[in-house]
Amino acid sequence: MRRPVNEIKLRFPSRSANEGFARAAVACFAAQLDPTLDELGDIKTAVSEAVTNCIVHAYPDCLGDIRMRVRIFPDGCLEIVVSDRGCGITDVEQARQPMFTTGGTERAGMGFCIMESFMDTLRVRSRPGVGTTVTMSRRLRARLSANAAPGGPSD
Amino acid sequence: MKVSYRQEGRTLTVALQGELDHHAAQGVLRGIEAAVDTRLPLRCVLDMGGVDFMDSSGLAIVLGTYRRLRELGGSLALARVPNQARRVLSAAHLDRFVSIEGGGT
Ligand SMILES: Nc1ncnc2c1ncn2[C@@H]1O[C@H](COP(=O)(O)OP(=O)(O)O)[C@@H](O)[C@H]1O
Ligand SMILES: [Mg+2]
Numbered sequence: 001m002r003r004p005v006n007e008i009k010l011r012f013p014s015r016s017a018n019e020g021f022a023r024a025a026v027a028c029f030a031a032q033l034d035p036t037l038d039e040l041g042d043i044k045t046a047v048s049e050a051v052t053n054c055i056v057h058a059y060p061d062c063l064g065d066i067r068m069r070v071r072i073f074p075d076g077c078l079e080i081v082v083s084d085r086g087c088g089i090t091d092v093e094q095a096r097q098p099m100f101t102t103g104g105t106e107r108a109g110m111g112f113c114i115m116e117s118f119m120d121t122l123r124v125r126s127r128p129g130v131g132t133t134v135t136m137s138r139r140l141r142a143r144l145s146a147n148a149a150p151g152g153p154s155d
Numbered sequence: 156m157k158v159s160y161r162q163e164g165r166t167l168t169v170a171l172q173g174e175l176d177h178h179a180a181q182g183v184l185r186g187i188e189a190a191v192d193t194r195l196p197l198r199c200v201l202d203m204g205g206v207d208f209m210d211s212s213g214l215a216i217v218l219g220t221y222r223r224l225r226e227l228g229g230s231l232a233l234a235r236v237p238n239q240a241r242r243v244l245s246a247a248h249l250d251r252f253v254s255i256e257g258g259g260t
Contacts (some may be wrong), residue, residue, distance in 0.1 A: 016177055016178035016181070016249070017178055019176050019178045020174060020178065022178065023181070024209075037238075038238070038239075038242070039237035041242065042242065043240075044208065045208075045209075045210050045239070045242075045243060048176055048208075048210040049210055049211060052176065052177045052210065052211075052212065054179060055177065059222060063237050098247075105184065105215065105219055106177075106180075106181070106184060106215055106219075107211070107212075107215055108211045108212075108214040108218055110211040110214050110216040110246075110247045111210075113246065113247065113248065114210065114243060114246055117246040118242075118246065123205045148214070
């Protein structure tokens, strides 16, 4: 198993005000990889999509727990896991299709597509009545090779 | 999210300011639709110059406004689109049927 060089865990209630908090927190943490503005924008957008889905879809009429884990690997890979214990998704393949939404006109059905195109990998695991876990990663390679990779605990 | 309207002839400019996410954008589409329904513009311009961040909640607003305009025989354009929002629009291929005017940042 690859070992992360750094890791944060967050846990917060599914209040919509926390959408901004979640993406800002991940952006701050990712800053140590010296990402470009575009990379940072892509990561914030992907986080916003995953967290918004928990708030809007997983817990439609109650507050629930959202957990995030963000890890940095030695190769400059940023991995983000967002999970909820909400209603779950019956058909993940269908949910990932562009324009598919159960959320009416205020949703575009493009959340998973955005996560997919802005990140290198996206995995969605879900069980109806149990919850959903979205795992996505993006390697921030260009800058990291120019600088030293993050190393020991004190740097 | 701050929304302000300016009308010149049959052109309605809607200026959006702030973070265009689900939290901030709740009810924004309904407000724009109501303004379009009462002012009946032939052309609507969404001025995105003040949008600091946009996710797919913003796409729903662009799409909803586009549909409403099309139903009424009008057209929609986006102006001053910042780079981050532009990346979201093109990931969703919205830039193929909504015209994007001028440069952003
Ligand atoms: N965390 C989640 N819990 C339950 N359902 C979800 C979750 N995330 C996504 N979904 C389902 O997948 C659909 C597609 O999600 P997405 O692509 O983000 O589009 P949107 O959020 O605009 O509906 C949602 O409409 C919803 O039915
Ligand atoms: Mg979504």
